[in-house]
Amino acid sequence: MRDVAVIGVGMMKWGELWEKSLRDIFVESALEAVKDAGVDRIDSMYVGCMSSGLFVGQEHLGSLLADYLGMGPIPALRVETACAAGGAAFKQAVMEVGSGMSDIVLAGGVEKMTDIGGDGATFALATAADAEYEVYNGVTFPGLYAMMAVAHMDAYGTTREQLAAVSVKNHANGAKNPHAQYPFELTVDRVLNSVMIADPLTILDCSPITDGAAAVIVCPLDMAKDLTKNKPIKVLASTHATDTIALHSREDIAWLGAVAKAGELAYAQAGLSPSDIDLAEVHDCFTIAEVCAIEALGFFERGKGGASAESGETAIGGRIPVNASGGLKSKGHPVGATGIAQIIEVTKQLRGEADKRQVEGARIGMTQNMGGTGGSCVVHILGAE
Amino acid sequence: MSTSARYWREIPQRYRYEGAKCKSCGKISFPPRVVCKSCGGREFEKVELAKQGKLLTHTVIRVGPSQFADQTPYAVGVAELDDGVRMTAMIADVDFEELKVGMPVKLEFRKVRDEGEAGIICYGYKFVPVR
Ligand SMILES: [Zn+2]
Numbered sequence: 001m002r003d004v005a006v007i008g009v010g011m012m013k014w015g016e017l018w019e020k021s022l023r024d025i026f027v028e029s030a031l032e033a034v035k036d037a038g039v040d041r042i043d044s045m046y047v048g049c050m051s052s053g054l055f056v057g058q059e060h061l062g063s064l065l066a067d068y069l070g071m072g073p074i075p076a077l078r079v080e081t082a083c084a085a086g087g088a089a090f091k092q093a094v095m096e097v098g099s100g101m102s103d104i105v106l107a108g109g110v111e112k113m114t115d116i117g118g119d120g121a122t123f124a125l126a127t128a129a130d131a132e133y134e135v136y137n138g139v140t141f142p143g144l145y146a147m148m149a150v151a152h153m154d155a156y157g158t159t160r161e162q163l164a165a166v167s168v169k170n171h172a173n174g175a176k177n178p179h180a181q182y183p184f185e186l187t188v189d190r191v192l193n194s195v196m197i198a199d200p201l202t203i204l205d206c207s208p209i210t211d212g213a214a215a216v217i218v219c220p221l222d223m224a225k226d227l228t229k230n231k232p233i234k235v236l237a238s239t240h241a242t243d244t245i246a247l248h249s250r251e252d253i254a255w256l257g258a259v260a261k262a263g264e265l266a267y268a269q270a271g272l273s274p275s276d277i278d279l280a281e282v283h284d285c286f287t288i289a290e291v292c293a294i295e296a297l298g299f300f301e302r303g304k305g306g307a308s309a310e311s312g313e314t315a316i317g318g319r320i321p322v323n324a325s326g327g328l329k330s331k332g333h334p335v336g337a338t339g340i341a342q343i344i345e346v347t348k349q350l351r352g353e354a355d356k357r358q359v360e361g362a363r364i365g366m367t368q369n370m371g372g373t374g375g376s377c378v379v380h381i382l383g384a385e
Numbered sequence: 386m387s388t389s390a391r392y393w394r395e396i397p398q399r400y401r402y403e404g405a406k407c408k409s410c411g412k413i414s415f416p417p418r419v420v421c422k423s424c425g426g427r428e429f430e431k432v433e434l435a436k437q438g439k440l441l442t443h444t445v446i447r448v449g450p451s452q453f454a455d456q457t458p459y460a461v462g463v464a465e466l467d468d469g470v471r472m473t474a475m476i477a478d479v480d481f482e483e484l485k486v487g488m489p490v491k492l493e494f495r496k497v498r499d500e501g502e503a504g505i506i507c508y509g510y511k512f513v514p515v516r
Contacts, residue, residue, distance in 0.1 A: 119451045132395055136395075137475055138475045142448070147463060150442045150443055150486065196445075198447060247473070248471040
């Protein structure tokens with residue numbers, strides 16, 4: 001395998017983008033990535049998207065988006081593994097460049113979630129769970145994560161306040177991110193007293209419904225200096241693991257097995273351990289998800305993730321800054337684009353271009369993007385050259 | 386809206402609580418599988434699930450899908466039955482304040498949801514507290 005580098009990144013401000021369509025938001029971000037890299041062509045492209053079929057009634061995205069990007073007839077493929085689609089699209093691009101099949105590949109992600117009503121969006125998101133044996137029986141996505149939270153609270157004494165502190169921390173970071181959908185600060189009281197969605201999670205424990213896209217350009221590391229003026233960011237590890245999609249089929253409901261597995265493989269691939277990581281972007285679709293993810297990735301002992309935000313250890317300037325971008329909670333969660341936006345945040349941090357949310361001296365960063373309640377997980381480690 | 390075939394295909398599990406017990410390791414798959422998750426075995430015998438168990442976790446869904454609108458808010462949980470099978474179901478006839486990890490529950494046959502005008506009325510199992 002050839003070494004692979006990220007040489008261009010592009011995203012827009014995320015939110016409820018009523019005036020723009022799925023193809024508009026994807027092309028805008030992809031052009032930004034091409035411009036940032038300074039390349040004059042792309043050889044191939046992957047697009048992460050969870051459910052354009054249900055959200056906007058459009059499949060066959062690879063060809064549609066390559067065409068609207070003005071890049072046809074390049075090969076272009078849509079990648080889906082629920083909410084980890086973006087991370088998986090990036091992994092495909094890394095594999096294609098690493099293998100020598102192509103030199104300049106675009107990995108993007110997109111989700112247009114507001115063209116359908118709230119009930120339609122709930123239905124579309126629930127398709128990441130087991131349709132016949134979870135969703136049939138009335139469980140919703142927030143409900144599944146709420147059950148992970150109850151199990152974690154019962155086993156380890158994690159508190160509602162500790163979960164709320166995750167949201168408060170991520171909003172404090174997101175308030176410094178110009179691309180964030182909800183760049184405002186919160187307090188623990190406000191999180192606890194907002195509308196209850198699925199006990200014990202309130203609406204401010206949940207990531208929002210978002211329209212958004214993101215794109216990056218990868219190329220062989222040894223070609224980077226000829227192709228771009230940007231500091232190349234090397235891909236040190238690219239891994240993927242799966243678990244049962246039904247939460248009830250797992251041995252421990254409060255443990256993310258696929259995250260632990262993908263993390264282990266990534267540390268082995270990069271020859272690193274958790275203490276080598278300077279910052280991590282993790283999949284905080286709900287506050288409890290961040291707690292479980294940072295345990296599975298080895299930043300905290302099993303059962304000890306609850307106090308992470310409350311203690312300040314995961315804040316910018318803390319022992320292991322988590323979700324400096326604002327995370328899914330504040331930045332927004334256009335499902336298929338999320339994994340790519342995580343790569344963008346780490347790239348910017350390692351380039352030293354993260355402005356007010358810069359993690360000082362960051363040289364190695366991790367991304368963790370998961371699908372459903374953890375039925376799939378994609379992990380990447382990136383390093384400044 | 387799905388065809389009725391999708392619904393009746395699951396009836397053995399939902400109405401009769403049928404699982405598949407692996408002939409080599411004894412693990413019960415619910416729903417039945419072709420390949421045993423524990424040992425890779427391919428031979429099974431049909432068994433009826435234990436109809437009692439304990440809650441492993443729970444929640445109260447306050448914002449539910451439209452098919453459950455007439456029941457919202459409602460409790461949902463994951464239980465482990467006495468034969469080791471784990472499943473997700475609604476918890477009926479419960480005060481939300483009494484929900485507790487470890488709480489004994491039994492399976493009861495109930496109406497689960499309504500697909501709406503001209504749709505199917507869907508039945509299956511729910512958990513009910515054992516008092
Ligand atoms: Zn077996």
